[in-house]
Amino acid sequence: MPIRNAYPAAEEFPPLQGKELENLHKKVPQWTVAKDHHLHREFKFPDFKQALDFVNRVGALAEEQGHHPDILLAWGKAEITLWTHKIDGLTESDFIMAAKIDRVAGP
Numbered sequence: 001m002p003i004r005n006a007y008p009a010a011e012e013f014p015p016l017q018g019k020e021l022e023n024l025h026k027k028v029p030q031w032t033v034a035k036d037h038h039l040h041r042e043f044k045f046p047d048f049k050q051a052l053d054f055v056n057r058v059g060a061l062a063e064e065q066g067h068h069p070d071i072l073l074a075w076g077k078a079e080i081t082l083w084t085h086k087i088d089g090l091t092e093s094d095f096i097m098a099a100k101i102d103r104v105a106g107p
Helices: 019-024 048-065 092-105
Strands: 032-033 038-042 070-074 077-082
Touching: 019 092, 038 092, 048 070, 048 077, 048 092, 077 092
Parallel strands: none
Antiparallel strands: 032 038, 038 077, 070 077
């Protein structure tokens, strides 16, 4: 997926659905599309410190992009959930942010 900045969604744009949603999901296949409403992914780490370091990097990215996911931090894992709150659904910006988070996570 091209890595450009996530952008704020205008309220007049409807949430993604159907083929458009499916096509964008193919670009970030490690993420789950839940109820056509949000993206979710769990990242595993060997310990708490590495999970925390990842969460801190995602937090810095979220601030930079102005796109803030829900983050759950636990020993050896971090869970990320993304959706666009303004429209209560998914936009292209959520998929851009997911791709950027994947890059933060590394291989």
